[in-house]
Amino acid sequence: MRFMWMMVFLLMPLLGIAYIGWHVWTLVPLSPWFRGGLIGFGLLSFFLLFLNLGRVIDHLPLGLARLSYDVGDSSVIVLLYLVLIFLVLDLGRLVRLIPAAWLHQNFYTTMAITLGMFVVFMAGNLKYHHKKRVELNLTTTKTLRKPLKLVMLSDLHLGYHNPRTELHRWVDMINAEHPDYVLIAGDIIDMSMRPLLEENMAEEFRRIKAPVYACLGNHEFYAGVPEAHQFYLAAGIHLLVDEAAVVDRSLVVVGRDDRTNLHRMPIDELVTNRDLYTIVLDHQPYNLERAEAAGVDFQLSGHTHRGQVWPISWITDRLYECSWGSHQRGATQYYVSSGIGIWGGKFRIGTQSEYVVATLRSVR
Structure with missing residues (x-):
C-alpha cells in the first residue's frame, strides 16, 4: 500500500509536467528552441526538488543550496497553478466558451497567463512576509x-x-x-x-x-x-x-x-x-x-x-x-x-x- 501511494505521489507531478509541457509547446508563439528551453527549465526545476529532499544540497555552497531549495520547492506550487489554469481553459474550450485559437500559438493568452502568474505569486510572497x-x-x-x-x-x-x-x-x-x-x-x-x-x-x-x-x-x-x-x-x-x-x-x-x-x-x-x-x-x-x-x-x-x-x-x-x-x-x-x-x-x-x-x- 505504501509503495502504491509513493508511485501515485511521483506519477501525478510527472503527468502534470507532461500536461503543462504539451500546452506550452502548442500555446507559446515563439521558436521551438525557446519553447523547448521553457519546458527544459521546468523539468530542471522539478528535478531540483528531489535534490533538496535527498539533502544533496547540503554538499553545495550555501548560496547555491539556497537557490536550489527556492527554485525546486517553489516549482511544485507553480506546477499546481499552471495545471489549474490549463484545466480551466481546456474545460472552457470543451463547452465552447473559449475558442480553440486561444490555446494555439496565441500571444495574448501567453501574456495573460504569464502576467496572472506573476501577480498571484508576487502577492503570495508579500503575504508570506507579512506576519x-x-x-x-x-x-x-x-x-x-x-x-x-x-x-x-x-x-x-x-x-x-x-x-x-x-x-x-x-x-x-x-x-x-x-x-x-x-x-x-x-x-x-x-x-x-x-x-x-x-x-x-x-x-x-x-x-x-x-x-x-x-x-x-x-x-x-x-x-x-x-x-x-x-x-x-x-x-x-x-x-x-x-x-x-x-x-x-x-x-x-x-x-x-x-x-x-x-x-x-x-x-x-x-x-x-x-x-x-x-x-x-x-x-x-x-x-x-x-x-x-x-x-x-x-x-x-x-x-x-x-x-x-x-x-x-x-x-x-x-x-x-x-x-x-x-x-x-x-x-x-x-x-x-x-x-x-x-x-x-x-x-x-x-x-x-x-x-x-x-x-x-x-x-x-
Whole structure:
C-alpha cells in the first residue's frame, strides 16, 4: 500500500509536467528552441526538488543550496497553478466558451497567463512576509499567581529558505510583545541542521527576553533528533519530550514527542496535576478528543500550515478536525497555528503566516 501511494505521489507531478509541457509547446508563439528551453527549465526545476529532499544540497555552497531549495520547492506550487489554469481553459474550450485559437500559438493568452502568474505569486510572497498577529484571550477558574502573556509559534522551518535574517526579525517581533513565556509547537528546524549551524541561529534565540518552551515536530526527525537536541540546548530552548514543566508555580507546560515516534507516551500519562492550568504542545493536531479526556486546558498545535496555498487549504480543512484557528471540545481549548514560517516556496495564497499573542487570566 505504501509503495502504491509513493508511485501515485511521483506519477501525478510527472503527468502534470507532461500536461503543462504539451500546452506550452502548442500555446507559446515563439521558436521551438525557446519553447523547448521553457519546458527544459521546468523539468530542471522539478528535478531540483528531489535534490533538496535527498539533502544533496547540503554538499553545495550555501548560496547555491539556497537557490536550489527556492527554485525546486517553489516549482511544485507553480506546477499546481499552471495545471489549474490549463484545466480551466481546456474545460472552457470543451463547452465552447473559449475558442480553440486561444490555446494555439496565441500571444495574448501567453501574456495573460504569464502576467496572472506573476501577480498571484508576487502577492503570495508579500503575504508570506507579512506576519499576522493573532490575539487570544484565555480564562480559567483555576488559580494563577498573575495574568500571563504568552507568545505562541509553530512551524518556523528555519533553514535554507528562512535564514538568520528572517529569524532576527521574528525575535524582534516576539520581544516587542514583552511576553512572560514563549511556546513553540514544533518544526523549528526545516530539514537540515547545516544552515542553522553555519549561521549560528542559536545566538538569535538567546536574544529572546523570556523563557522558551518547545516540543518536537516531524521535521526535527528529518533533521535528526540528537542534533536538534544539541541545537535547542545551545539556543537556550527548554525542549520538552514527553515531559511536563511547572512554570510560574501555577502553570504546567507539557511537551509531547511528535507523532512520528509511534511509541510516544499517551497524553493522559503526561497530565498528572489537574489542579494547575495545563498547556500541551503537540505538533500534529490529531486525536483532539484525547486531550479533552485527559483534562487538558489548552493545546497548541501546528503542522498543517492550512495547506499553505489554496486549494490545498480545502484538503487540510477536511483532513483534520481543526486545521487552523481556535477550536473547543468540552472544557478544552485548542489553537492550531498555520505557522510563522513555511516549508518550500515562500507563498501564502488564501492562508496566512502568523504568531499568537495570548493573555491568560483567572476568573472567579
